[in-house]
Every structure is written in C-alpha cells, then in structure tokens.
Amino acid sequence: MTEKDFLPQPYTQTIENGHYSWTAPSNIALVKYWGKKEHQIPENPSISFTLGHCKTTTTVSFSKIVETDAFSFEVFLDGVLKEDFKPKIATFFERIHAYLPFLKQFHFKIETSNTFPHSSGIASSASGMSALALCLMRIEQALQPDMNATYFTQKASFLARLGSGSACRSIEGPLVVWGAHSAIDGSSNLFGVPYPYDVHDCFKKYQDTILLVDKGEKQVSSTVGHNLMHGHPFAQERFKQAHTHMSAMVSILKEGDLDRFIAIVESEALTLHAMMMTSMPYFILMKPNTLEIINHIWAYREATGSKLCFTLDAGANVHLLYPENEASTVLEFIDTTLAGYCQNGHYINDVIDLGAKEL
Ligand code: PMV
Secondary structure, eight states: OOGGGOOOOOOOOOEEEEEEEEEEEEEEEEOOOOOOEEEEESSSSSEEEEEEEEEEEEEEEEEEEOOOOOOEEEEEEETTGGGGGHHHHHHHHHHTTTTTGGGGSSSEEEEEESSSGGGOOOOOOOHHHHHHHHHHHHHHHSSSTTOOOOHHHHHHHHHHHOOGGGGGGGGOSSSSEESSOSSSSTSSSSSSEEOOOOOGGGTTTOOEEESOOOOOSSSHHHHHHHHHHTTTTHHHHHHHHHHHHHHHHHHHHHHHHHHHHHHHHHHHHHHHHHHHSSSOOOOOOHHHHHHHHHHHHHHHHHHHHOEEEEESSSSSSSEEEEEEHHHHHHHHHIIIIIGGGGGGGGGEEEEOOOBOOOO
C-alpha cells in the first residue's frame, strides 16, 4: 500500500447531515516509537498492547455547508467548548484533507470525553485522534457504501497516525504493530496492523496498572522529543535496536517467555528515557518516585519470582504489566508499597483489549 491508495474515488452518495460516535482506547508500547520522518513516518517499528479502560468517546455531528477555504468545526470536552483544542484539530484536518475531501463541505460539532481524568498525565492523543478518525471514516463510508472493512480500518489507522503517530495503534487490538519490519507480514509505516502471529495464552488479559506519579502537563511535547532524534548521536543504533527487539518479540510472544519479555520491555522503557537524557537539549521526564517504584519492582521480583515488569511513556507515570494470574498478589503489592509513590495514591487498573467500537 502507498499513501495514494488512501485517496478516495469520487463519492457515490450525498448526505446532508448526521452523527456518529466511537469509543477508542489508549495503547501502551512494548517496543517504543521515538523518532519520525516527514508525514509521521516512524523511524522504527513498534508494538503495543491495546488498553480496555482508558478510552476516549467522541461524537461527530455534521451538517452540509457551502464549501469555504477554512474548516468549520467546534470542539467540546465534557460538554465544555474548548477553543484551545482547535489548533491541533485544524492541523489534523489540514493533514488529512487530501484523503477526506469532504472536510470543507460540512460543519462539524466534535464532542469528546475521556474515561481517565484530563489531569492524570495520561495522554489522550492516541485515544482521541483514533476516535475522531473513526467518526470521520464513518462519514466517508456513508458517502461510499461499498467500502470494504479492511480499507475502513486501515484508513482509520492511517488518518489517526497523521493526528498523533501512536494513535494508529489504537484502532484494533490486542497487540498492534506499526512500522515496516521484515519479520512481520503486512507491517506498514502507514498504519497499524493487528499482530499477525501466535500469541501464548499467558498474554491473554494481560494487566496494565498505571501508577499516576505525576499528573501534570508534559514538560516536553512528544513532537519536540521526536524531533530531537534528528542528529541525535545514538539515533541510528537505537533504531537498529528496535528492529532487533521486534524480531525477538515474535518468539517471546509465541512461547510466552516472560523473562525475555520483561528484559525487552524494561530495556525499551529505559532506552526511550535514555534518548531524552542524551539529546541536545537534554531532559529528564522521570521523577524521583518513578525510580523508587522501579527499584521496588526489581526487589519484589527478586523476592517473589513474580513476572511483574514496568514500562514508561514520555512522562513520569509507570505502567505495571503483569499476567492475569498475578492480579491479586500484584494489587496487594501496589496497595501496600507502590501506591504511596503515586500522587494522592492514585492508580488506574487496565487490561488489554480488542480496540475501538462504534456506539
Ligand atoms: O504518538 P506520539 O507522537 O505522541 O508519540 C508517543 C511515543 C511514545 O508514547 C513515547 C512511545 C510509543 O510508541 O507510544
């Protein structure tokens, strides 16, 4: 597939107005995407678990207008008009207009809400952009009803990617690959695809508890972070390493080798942060409590033989990943030891799931 495959044929139907609603989840990368080329093309492939509880629900209502030069839309978060969300969505519309030429022919009312608190330090861009892309694809499907399901899903992911790279991994589940990799059939730089090979039962219903260490706004946007990989002294080695880790994941996922899984997932998290710490300018997104938690996890694993591990996004919060059969013991460990390092003791229990749904 190339970008051109996502340019639509002339639409066969017309519509005047309507509305569509989708709910789309967040995702957590095991092998991380950090560094991109033009048009949101990733420098390396990544793979993520799709989450089940951290979700965005979006309704797009649309009505026909006389086409103008500008996009006509308004955005509401939890029923409140959000003028400050408009520039990001206007940029998104600009990027996807060639692929959805109807965008200037309608006025859109975009109403969105998240299951996780806005000020939790959990980025809503992946779930938000994928929910919006899906609503827009439903409009395109109404204009072109013979669209097949694969095209619908791939184009939704393709569009979401243009909003926020990692959003393209939030359409389907439970494991999604984004970025071309020689060992993964069907993998593409343009959209996320469901991981195509056997996955061991131990990964079914894998748990992700998100420890909210710092609920503040990110100090460094991911756009700035990705850009700092240009000319980064360790970038090329890092991109190679991600390819190697993706290859290793194929046998790990098949065999259920949790020790090797832990080694790669934790190394990926620390490498992501090492890239930030060694860019110019350099920065540290972990907080002292992030490190406290990591040390406690390592000690707990040593003492109990647990398969609990951690990963990090571009922030201070810690994602705890563990198999379902450890859920009750790990939750006890969280309550007795780790919750104390979270802001106001807050954490969110999530579980891997199948992806976005139309409402
Ligand atoms: O999707 P973006 O541009 O916000 O990048 C996010 C990248 C990480 O979350 C840090 C890693 C990943 O692969 O999700």
